Amino acid sequence: MSEGGGPPPAVRHRKKSAGDGGPRQNRKSKFSSGAGTGGSSPSVAQQHQMWARVVLMVAIAAIVYFTTFRTREKKFATQREVLELRSQPLDCSRAYLEEISKFAGCIPAQCGRFVSDKIVSTAEAGILLDLARAGFEHGQSSGGASILDLHSGALSQGTQFVNIYRLPEARRVFTTQHINVYRHVKEKVRQAVADHFRLSVDGLHLTHPTFFSRLTNGTAKTIHDEYWHPHVDKETYSSFHYTTLLYLTDYGKDFTGGRFVFIDSEGKHNRTNVYIEPRRARVSGFTSGAENMHHVEQVTGGIRFAITISFTCDPEHAMGDPKMTLEQDDGENGGVPDDINQTVP
Numbered sequence: 001m002s003e004g005g006g007p008p009p010a011v012r013h014r015k016k017s018a019g020d021g022g023p024r025q026n027r028k029s030k031f032s033s034g035a036g037t038g039g040s041s042p043s044v045a046q047q048h049q050m051w052a053r054v055v056l057m058v059a060i061a062a063i064v065y066f067t068t069f070r071t072r073e074k075k076f077a078t079q080r081e082v083l084e085l086r087s088q089p090l091d092c093s094r095a096y097l098e099e100i101s102k103f104a105g106c107i108p109a110q111c112g113r114f115v116s117d118k119i120v121s122t123a124e125a126g127i128l129l130d131l132a133r134a135g136f137e138h139g140q141s142s143g144g145a146s147i148l149d150l151h152s153g154a155l156s157q158g159t160q161f162v163n164i165y166r167l168p169e170a171r172r173v174f175t176t177q178h179i180n181v182y183r184h185v186k187e188k189v190r191q192a193v194a195d196h197f198r199l200s201v202d203g204l205h206l207t208h209p210t211f212f213s214r215l216t217n218g219t220a221k222t223i224h225d226e227y228w229h230p231h232v233d234k235e236t237y238s239s240f241h242y243t244t245l246l247y248l249t250d251y252g253k254d255f256t257g258g259r260f261v262f263i264d265s266e267g268k269h270n271r272t273n274v275y276i277e278p279r280r281a282r283v284s285g286f287t288s289g290a291e292n293m294h295h296v297e298q299v300t301g302g303i304r305f306a307i308t309i310s311f312t313c314d315p316e317h318a319m320g321d322p323k324m325t326l327e328q329d330d331g332e333n334g335g336v337p338d339d340i341n342q343t344v345p
Ligand SMILES: O=C(O)CCC(=O)C(=O)O
Pocket: 213, 233, 245, 260, 294, 295, 296, 306, 308, 345
């Protein structure tokens, strides 16, 4: 019974002796250069053992490294999806919470982010794309990032900015339809932010800078062209409390690269990149604190158009609808605000 129950002792013995030079000794001697190689067999076995240890140690080091310094990738919204609403609640960063607590009615039920393809129609986005193209015909950065701010009139030109409302050739560049759609869309987005974060819409104001962006893979000429740096909006633009983005062109069709990426850090070494692939008429919204650190990937081909529509809870930083004329030119700098340098992160 005892013999039949387990593996035969001989088999067990052979397995155990596999590393002790027994059967291997013979196999090895076939490849040895000279006769009488019996004496070198133990050292070959030792070498094997040593290599096994090295391989094991490297494997352990790799496992430790990849579990300690890990970057995970998550897709929050792909270009192909048509989303009613996708959201992710987050804890507010301490500084954000401290500041927003001063504005009753404007404190989010919870910090976080959302994406929806149902707030703005593709027809509206098409008209805004037309507006953007018409505006950028009168000025573009010589690097990869151009902006057009309808409120101040700031428009990239070469390595600088001009006021589009001062350009005679741009007099009638925007149509009544452009203007009406811009205002209407901005209101819908404002309402969506108020609904999502459960705010009183009256306490939520449009703020500066709110602008169109046109991104390409052109070589950066100034710091304003370097749109890909990770940042926190509240730190880049102090008046921001809620950031929204409206995409006017499609990732993978109109341009490549250029995904929006939230960078979620868990501890010192672990991070998760959360991707939003731009889609025409897609709106994303998020609280502007450190809980929503983000960046835009470099565009590798084509042209990416988007609008950054920003909101503040602070009435002192509130901004009205754009007048789209030179009337609003009240600055020494031809209406281009002094802090234009903040317009592009
Ligand atoms: O265009 C985007 O997707 C993001 C732009 C951005 O991060 C910003 O305007 O602060």
